[in-house]
Amino acid sequence: MIPEFAILGHPNEGKSSVVSTLTEDDKIKVSQIPGETRESKKYTITIDDKKIISFVDTPGFQMPKKTLAWFKAYKGRPDQIIEIFIDTFKDDPFYVDECELLLPVAKGAGIIYVVDGSRPVRDDDLAEMEILRLTGRPRMAIINSKTSEKNYISDWKLEFQKHFNCIREFNSNTADFSERIKMLDSLKAIDQEMEDVLYHVIAAFKKERHKRNCLVAALISLTLEKILSFHVSQSVALSFDRKRVEERLEKKYHAAIKKIEKLMFKKIRSLFQHTLFEYHLLEYSILRHDLFSQQTWELLGLTRQQLTTAGAVIGGSAGAVLDTAAAGITFGVFTAMGGILGAGSAWFGGKKITRVKKAGIRFGKDKLKLGPNKNIQFLYILIDRALIYYSHIINRPHGCRNLQELSQKEKSDKKGYSTGFSSREKKICAKYFKIVTGQSLIRDKKAVSDFEELIESRLNKIDRIYD
Ligand SMILES: Nc1nc2c(ncn2[C@@H]2O[C@H](COP(=O)(O)OP(=O)(O)OP(=O)(O)O)[C@@H](O)[C@H]2O)c(=O)[nH]1
Ligand SMILES: [Mg+2]
Structure with a gap:
């Protein structure tokens, strides 16, 4: 099994751009119009014919507050919360995006949550972060600022500290090779079990x-x-x-x-x-x-x-x-x-x-x-x-x-x-x-x-x- 990470977040925050940069794939569709990505798609990096690591691009959250309400009211086994959510809403058109974006996490992917740090934190974001916390899965947050506006970064970091094991600024539009490596290195911190395998991934890169x-x-x-x-x-x-x-x-x-x-x-x-x-x-x-x-x-x-x-x-x-x-x-x-x-x-x-x-x-x-x-x-x-x-x-x-x-x-x-x-x-x-x-x-x-x-x-x- 190779490590796998799902890139989650609000629509139009730069999720696909992050996946594109991390996987060196410029064919991934990126658009100014929110809602470009409709389905989760896995991109695997292969080195010398060997699969090394996968990143899954996903659609953005559409119903974060309602989804959070369900998550909070959930009384079943905590480790099954995502599976039960998907099972409950898989045929409900209102939750089609939530089911789609949570599916790779249900299958075991770690979480990389992406936000545009150049805008203020909103209620929807807080709901999304709380949902991800309740999944109990290894997770990291990255700040992908779309403009040079820096005023909100500290607000984001403050909220992230409550919900994530690791935080990093990573700009999909400027990151070079060394920043990509640092980003992979940070992922080690989200789950001790992954330390070893990520060490080998970085060495291969x-x-x-x-x-x-x-x-x-x-x-x-x-x-x-x-x-x-x-x-x-x-x-x-x-x-x-x-x-x-x-x-x-x-x-x-x-x-x-x-x-x-x-x-x-x-x-x-x-x-x-x-x-x-x-x-x-x-x-x-x-x-x-x-x-x-x-x-x-x-x-x-x-x-x-x-x-x-x-x-x-x-x-x-x-x-x-x-x-x-x-x-x-x-x-x-x-x-x-x-x-x-x-x-x-x-x-x-x-x-x-x-x-x-x-x-x-x-x-x-x-x-x-x-x-x-x-x-x-x-x-x-x-x-x-x-x-x-x-x-x-x-x-x-x-x-x-x-x-x-x-x-x-x-x-x-x-x-x-x-x-x-x-x-x-x-x-x-x-x-x-x-x-x-x-x-x-x-x-x-x-x-x-x-x-x-x-x-x-x-x-x-x-x-x-x-x-
Ligand atoms: N200037 C700048 N623009 C960015 C950056 N990241 C993303 N964008 C732009 O923001 C828009 C949305 O980027 P996407 O990567 O498509 O965002 P997404 O989160 O995948 O969006 P959906 O698939 O609609 O949920 C595109 O026009 C990108 O070019 C960045 O770091 N800097
Ligand atoms: Mg996208």
Whole structure:
């Protein structure tokens, strides 16, 4: 038997949102209109094909005062109170929701009672709490505040103390992995018998999370290798319109790299079980901007002054520069752009821009070749974008369908992560870069695994996995 908890409460308090976040299932229906959930439904978390824990979403109480009156008048065996209630009212249309929501509890589920802490406590709530107390089942209360209103929290806590074994603030719209773990940890307090089994549940969650981050690190390392070793080429006749060929090659190069990056994003998203995310990338998210656009490097930390310096090299927006650049320096400019892209990243320095090499293009016998980009700052931009995307994903609870709720968290993501890399970490990156761009004759496996390890430790830090 795996542990099972029923999520109970008043309609529209956020029960389904809590279940959605706890089970990482964004397909669970959540609605502004009360009464969305009509039937109890069990959601089971499976790790490595093993069922670990279940949460049951339920409809809200409709007749709490009348139900409480029956519970108070009940004179039978206390441990049978729920079963007898359901038996008495199963055919009564007025109590259809009460029977439905109490059924999982009758079958042995523990209780998680959800309230919106941003509104005052009402009589109906007191009746619901008293019903749950009279069930005698292990129970915990969580405050899922739908707004930032904090005035009522102490009133709720005061009432909860009379009715529940454990109380916790848990916000379905903001909770990250560490808060989910803390929530599971709190459940241990509601029933001593469950302590052991919950200990194993938490261990399984953590192990699986580590595994995910390990997979993401390998994915990032592999994808960046693909991007950084990528090149395009085209055969050319003796006399050819060089500018046109260069433009075509560059388009091809950009499109291919963006596609590879996008695929990596998609894989990260699916690993964290987000199916709705694509439709909800915030308007001001850095990732909405093209990998090769001016906004990208501006958002990753370029100051006004630095941008002006950059402007002197590239002359306005990235696209326009490449279109209007004189033949012959196009690819020098392209490489310079790689340098500017690194702004705000670890290797950024005003002086560096002027030192950018004009060496992105090479001539074969009869081929024009573009790439691989030999500018290490390109690596830092790619790392930053991968980590920012990852952070978007893991900081987005599955129960959150409200974009505003996430805005504060995401706004703080503007700086690139690589800015804070230590010199040791930069060395690891440099070694990796040399190998994947083919500048090193020997493929040093350790350099690649060191890089993967570095990325994994960053992911675990962003994920607050050790909190
Ligand atoms: N801003 C914000 N909105 C929330 C939060 N939790 C729930 N909501 C919103 O509140 C509304 C109700 O959420 P649900 O999860 O459907 O509530 P419920 O208790 O399952 O409702 P019923 O199924 O109708 O009983 C939805 O519009 C949610 O998006 C929260 O923590 N913050
Ligand atoms: Mg619901």
